[in-house]
Amino acid sequence: GDSVTQMEGPVTLSEEAFLTINCTYTATGYPSLFWYVQYPGEGLQLLLKATKADDKGSNKGFEATYRKETTSFHLEKGSVQVSDSAVYFCALSDASPEKLTFGTGTRLTIIP
């Protein structure tokens, strides 16, 4: 079945550091890929998405490229801020389009 594997957290970085959160997936078809972010006390918000190979999703300085050859969708940001502290979820939508398959989430803390 479909699955998403994210790097284990928690991740702690200093402000203005470079961020990478790794995400790899297993799917039978050609999935759409998503990154969601959950700020403390809130629900999940869509951060970015990519629907086909080599697409790059971007939003709020975050980027992720859909790499079919490595089945990856790593999240990157060049200079993180304290306000980026949150839990980040990688997800895919595949042959069962009704369903999103989520990774376990990566908690990110940014220190001033």
Added chain:
Amino acid sequence: DVKVTQSSRYLVKRTGEKVFLECVQDMDHENMFWYRQDPGLGLRLIYFSYDVKMKEKGDIPEGYSVSREKKERFSLILESASTNQTSMYLCASRQGPWGNQPQHFGDGTRLSIL
């Protein structure tokens, strides 16, 4: 912007009670979903509905049921609450059945079963 509203942020109930969690969306979306979120497990799909009065089981439907009498409202029911149903519950909606469309989430209900 899509607004998905869950009726309670925090709820405390007792074992054996029948519990209702309510969710309303304001964008005329066809699809609605209920997930539970647990540390180390991510989000797991309980039930979803692709239209009024229609429902499909997700990955972990045992102990739960749902109701969708109106398009904007999707209710999750714990028939006889148990302590292992203590969790964060998240409702989501999506415009249609297409996988490349994002789901929009409410703020969640943190449910404690004592």
